[in-house]
Amino acid sequence: MSVQKPEELSKIDYKPPKTSWMDTPTVIKKGMFCWGAKEKSLKATGMPNVRAWSVADEDWKLPENWKEIFLEGLKERLSKYRSFQLFLDICVRCGACADKCHFFIGGGDPKNMPVLRAELLRSIYRKYFTTPGKILGKIAGGRELDVSVLKELWYYTYQCTECRRCSLFCPYGIDTAEVTILVRELINLLGLNIEWIAGPVANCWRTGNHMGLLPHTLKDTVDSFQEELKNLTGINVNCSFNRKGAEILFVNPSGEYFDPNGNITFMGYMVLFHELGLDVTLSTYTSEGGNFGFFTSNEMAKRLHSKIYAEAKRLKVKWILGGECGHMWRVWHQYHNTWFGPVDFLEEPVSPITGTKFENAKSNKIVHICEFTSDLIKHGKIKLDPGRNDNYIVTFHDSCNVSRGMGMLEEPRYIIKNVCNNFYEMPANTIRENTFCCGSGSGLNASENMEMRLRGALPRANALKYVREKFGVNTLANICQIDRAALQSLADYWVPGVAIRGVHELVGNALVMKGEKDRTTDLRGDPLPGKEAQ
Amino acid sequence: MSFGLSFWISLLAVAGLVLVAYVGVEAAHLGYLFGVIIPYAAFAIFVLGIIYRVLFWAARPVPFRIPTTAGQQKSLPWIKQNKIDNPSSALGVAVRMAFEVLLFRSLFRNTRSELQSGPRLAYASSKWLWIAALAFHYSFLIILLRHLRLFTEPVLPLVKSLETLDAFFQVGAPLLYLTDIVLIGAVTYLFLRRVLIPMMRYISLPADYFPLFLILGIGISGVLMRYFFKVDVIGIKELTMGLISFNPVIPEGIGVLFYIHLFLVSTLFAYFPFSKLTHMTGVFLSPTRNIANNNRAEQHVNPWNYPVKVHTYEEYEEEFKEFMKDAGIPVEKE
Numbered sequence: 001m002s003v004q005k006p007e008e009l010s011k012i013d014y015k016p017p018k019t020s021w022m023d024t025p026t027v028i029k030k031g032m033f034c035w036g037a038k039e040k041s042l043k044a045t046g047m048p049n050v051r052a053w054s055v056a057d058e059d060w061k062l063p064e065n066w067k068e069i070f071l072e073g074l075k076e077r078l079s080k081y082r083s084f085q086l087f088l089d090i091c092v093r094c095g096a097c098a099d100k101c102h103f104f105i106g107g108g109d110p111k112n113m114p115v116l117r118a119e120l121l122r123s124i125y126r127k128y129f130t131t132p133g134k135i136l137g138k139i140a141g142g143r144e145l146d147v148s149v150l151k152e153l154w155y156y157t158y159q160c161t162e163c164r165r166c167s168l169f170c171p172y173g174i175d176t177a178e179v180t181i182l183v184r185e186l187i188n189l190l191g192l193n194i195e196w197i198a199g200p201v202a203n204c205w206r207t208g209n210h211m212g213l214l215p216h217t218l219k220d221t222v223d224s225f226q227e228e229l230k231n232l233t234g235i236n237v238n239c240s241f242n243r244k245g246a247e248i249l250f251v252n253p254s255g256e257y258f259d260p261n262g263n264i265t266f267m268g269y270m271v272l273f274h275e276l277g278l279d280v281t282l283s284t285y286t287s288e289g290g291n292f293g294f295f296t297s298n299e300m301a302k303r304l305h306s307k308i309y310a311e312a313k314r315l316k317v318k319w320i321l322g323g324e325c326g327h328m329w330r331v332w333h334q335y336h337n338t339w340f341g342p343v344d345f346l347e348e349p350v351s352p353i354t355g356t357k358f359e360n361a362k363s364n365k366i367v368h369i370c371e372f373t374s375d376l377i378k379h380g381k382i383k384l385d386p387g388r389n390d391n392y393i394v395t396f397h398d399s400c401n402v403s404r405g406m407g408m409l410e411e412p413r414y415i416i417k418n419v420c421n422n423f424y425e426m427p428a429n430t431i432r433e434n435t436f437c438c439g440s441g442s443g444l445n446a447s448e449n450m451e452m453r454l455r456g457a458l459p460r461a462n463a464l465k466y467v468r469e470k471f472g473v474n475t476l477a478n479i480c481q482i483d484r485a486a487l488q489s490l491a492d493y494w495v496p497g498v499a500i501r502g503v504h505e506l507v508g509n510a511l512v513m514k515g516e517k518d519r520t521t522d523l524r525g526d527p528l529p530g531k532e533a534q
Numbered sequence: 535m536s537f538g539l540s541f542w543i544s545l546l547a548v549a550g551l552v553l554v555a556y557v558g559v560e561a562a563h564l565g566y567l568f569g570v571i572i573p574y575a576a577f578a579i580f581v582l583g584i585i586y587r588v589l590f591w592a593a594r595p596v597p598f599r600i601p602t603t604a605g606q607q608k609s610l611p612w613i614k615q616n617k618i619d620n621p622s623s624a625l626g627v628a629v630r631m632a633f634e635v636l637l638f639r640s641l642f643r644n645t646r647s648e649l650q651s652g653p654r655l656a657y658a659s660s661k662w663l664w665i666a667a668l669a670f671h672y673s674f675l676i677i678l679l680r681h682l683r684l685f686t687e688p689v690l691p692l693v694k695s696l697e698t699l700d701a702f703f704q705v706g707a708p709l710l711y712l713t714d715i716v717l718i719g720a721v722t723y724l725f726l727r728r729v730l731i732p733m734m735r736y737i738s739l740p741a742d743y744f745p746l747f748l749i750l751g752i753g754i755s756g757v758l759m760r761y762f763f764k765v766d767v768i769g770i771k772e773l774t775m776g777l778i779s780f781n782p783v784i785p786e787g788i789g790v791l792f793y794i795h796l797f798l799v800s801t802l803f804a805y806f807p808f809s810k811l812t813h814m815t816g817v818f819l820s821p822t823r824n825i826a827n828n829n830r831a832e833q834h835v836n837p838w839n840y841p842v843k844v845h846t847y848e849e850y851e852e853e854f855k856e857f858m859k860d861a862g863i864p865v866e867k868e
Contacts, residue, residue: 006653010649010652010653012649014649014732014733015732016732016733016735016736019536020535020536020537020736021736021737022535023535023536046843078594079594080594080595080597080838081594081595081596081597082591082592082594082595082596082819082821083596083600083820083821083822085590085591085594086591086594086816086819086820086821089591089810089812089816090810090812090813090816090817091810091813092742092810092811092813093734093737093738093739093742093810094641094663094667095663095727095731095733095734095737096640096641096644096663098733098734098737099645099646099647099733100645100647105647105649105655110733110736110737113733113737115737116736116737119737130808131808132808138535139535139543139740140740140741141535141739141740141741164602167602167822168602168604168640168643169640169641169643169644169645170640171634171638171640171641171667171813171817172813172816172817172820172823173602173634173640173817173820173821173822173823174820174822175600175602175822178600178822205845206845206853207854208850214854214857215854215857215858215861215863216857216858216860216861216863219861219862219863220861241863241864242858242863242864242865243864244864284854284858284863285847285850285851298597298598299842302842303842303843303844303845306842306844307844307845307847310844310846310847311847314847332830333829333830334598334599334600334829335598335829336829336830337829337830337832337833337834338597338598338599338829338833338834338835338836338839339836339839341833341835342833356610358609358610359831360607360608360609360622360828360830360831361830361831362830362831363830363831363832363833364829364830364833366830371609371610374610374613375610378610378612403603404602404603404604405600405602405603406603406607406827407603407604407605407606407607407616407620407827408606408607408609409605409606409607410606410613410614411609411610411613414613427657429645429657430657432605433603433604433605433619458653458655459647459655462653462654462655463655466654
């Protein structure tokens with residue numbers, strides 16, 4: 001799909017249309033939406049309204065009583081989520097959130113202002129569920145739900161990456177992600193998911209991972225990594241699948257088996273675990289930490305992730321270690337313990353290397369790899385040569401979910417500072433809790449919506465450009481597989497010359513292993529600083 | 535609904551309220567209705583309405599622990615936690631909420647983004663909304679407290695101190711209250727930004743203009759009464775003391791301006807529980823702010839958590855057993 005040049009795309013008109021938003025019909029623009037869910041993907045997980053349909057068609061083949069289904073679903077969710085009810089009731093439209101959304105900043109579409117995105121649903125809520133709205137209609141800010149309104153909701157709910165940046169600035173903590181999550185649930189009652197989400201969900205349901213990798217493929221992939229690592233380091237790195245009695249179950253996003261950037265991050269974990277002699281196993285059954293079910297419905301999210309604890313129980317491990325992923329950690333951190341707790345068949349996590357008790361994870365028994373590794377470094381348990389990363393001038397991109405849905409800000413930075421000599425922060429308004437989304441989160445990292453992704457990535461890319469020009473930054477480190485897969489093409493477009501790297505790739509590069517051969521390359525096979533001639 | 539329509543409907547609604555009070559008291563002599571019955575009713579609606587609202591929200595469960603974390607989490611002992619913006623304890627949550635409710639902490643974060651040529655995005659700190667919001671809410675609160683003078687005899691010492699403080703500059707006769715100016719100034723600012731900033735105008739509804747006009751009307755009628763068209767203060771106090779002691783009386787000759795003011799205030803009270811103004815109580819219940827971020831350390835229980843359909847390991851192995859065996863991956867059933 002052809003996309004305008006950066007100079008063209010960044011000419012953004014923030015002027016709202018002359019007609020009021022309720023009277024401005026939404027045009028579904030190519031490049032700004034993802035293809036609709038395929039019949040087989042909906043069928044695989046038993047989703048409603050299984051049929052072939054296309055977003056481009058006038059007729060979306062909705063069920064006869066679609067309006068009733070939608071409104072009943074809305075009513076049910078209002079009674080089940082205080083957040084939802086409250087967020088629909090108390091917005092004062094102060095506008096503080098308006099220019100905090102990356103899609104609005106990069107696109108200028110007023111319906112991408114978080115406040116207005118939520119008003120799209122609020123107006124329906126008022127019309128059907130509040131007395132003033134029922135009586136006064138438009139004057140009370142209500143509007144009828146019809147097919148064009150439903151399509152508008154669909155269009156904009158898949159232009160929200162649930163990054164929660166708006167919720168940080170809202171004086172009442174109104175979280176658009178919460179609204180988007182539940183609108184997506186309603187939309188899914190009508191079979192209107194997008195294929196980029198429904199496909200991975202179907203895969204994950206059957207094969208244990210989004211990519212649809214079968215057990216032997218996973219094994220082959222990891223074998224090839226082992227071979228690669230043998231060549232690079234001279235060491236036979238151990239790795240096991242579905243091994244009973246291991247101390248730790250390691251679960252990571254399956255994109256790491258598939259995406260070239262993710263591959264190297266995974267190799268970073270492998271060398272680290274090997275060097276530590278960690279008693280850890282992978283599982284083919286639970287070969288996915290990410291959760292596109294979370295972008296479908298909370299029920300689907302729970303359906304996909306129940307396997308993680310089930311597998312931990314079956315393999316009789318003591319605790320679970322999780323890899324680098326963004327939304328996976330929002331789900332693991334804020335939802336898992338509620339869905340699956342009490343997790344009394346596992347033990348409170350203790351690092352077998354340092355003896356550190358991970359008190360903050362004592363109940364759900366899941367530790368983030370960055371918590372684990374920073375603890376190792378703090379205790380001096382691994383030998384690191386940061387000079388091996390000297391070709392990298394690094395900045396760090398906080399993933400939305402990990403920063404605003406968890407607050408893990410220092411751990412990855414501590415690791416990077418110990419494995420790299422050149423580290424520079426992007427401007428303060430764009431990092432830590434203020435971080436900008438990559439523009440492709442929440443299951444929107446497809447290719448048919450490239451214009452939307454590029455627009456959404458503008459704020460992140462722009463901050464990156466700033467440090468590139470000021471400090472010569474050429475590497476963006478991150479702890480999210482969607483970032484690694486999606487940001488590379490977005491960076492190439494806005495800030496050519498920046499490589500996207502997982503933090504544990506940098507760890508793997510710097511890790512000095514016992515008995516390794518004279519290293520000339522990093523984990524990518526690129527020459528180490530000073531070894532270029534060889 | 536267009537900006538023009540939203541604006542005029544709201545303005546006319548408030549103007550209509552003024553007219554209703556004027557005609558009702560001046561022409562129809564319904565002093566008792568406007569001075570006693572409506573204020574009682576409005577106050578009752580306010581109290582019951584707010585209680586209903588809060589109970590309505592509180593009756594809805596908080597299925598998941600979803601705080602917006604705005605700082606470093608509690609993790610390893612040597613990493614400094616941001617205990618306020620990312621609280622892990624009840625105390626931390628209390629402090630976070632106090633900052634939010636009393637100082638509008640989140641609004642304080644506000645920035646303004648600007649796209650410059652290049653393209654270059656710049657973010658400037660933008661505190662005007664925060665300042666205006668603080669100015670508005672606190673001047674409103676002080677004015678409300680000052681009005682306790684009308685409902686206490688002898689007047690509470692707190693009220694007297696507030697009055698002295700509020701008239702700090704000792705100008706004018708009667709003494710000019712700072713909060714009168716601040717309130718009207720802040721409401722005017724909030725109104726102007728709503729109509730002058732294109733995006734604000736675009737998102738605004740009648741429900742945004744109406745309360746602004748209403749509060750402005752209350753402020754202006756109050757100011758007119760105090761500084762310009764003197765009303766019978768003794769008579770007003772007689773009326774208000776009558777209200778508070780449930781012995782309502784309508785003294786003669788208070789002046790219609792008072793009734794207009796009182797009717798607008800009554801409208802605000804009655805309107806409050808059914809409008810966006812309920813953010814006053816709603817903010818306390820906001821799940822992204824009022825719960826601790828200790829989800830992995832303590833289980834949060836969802837009262838409607840239910841079992842879901844899962845794809846079991848047995849089903850998985852059943853389908854892929856041969857592949858697994860060929861690849862040397864252990865299986866349960868050989």
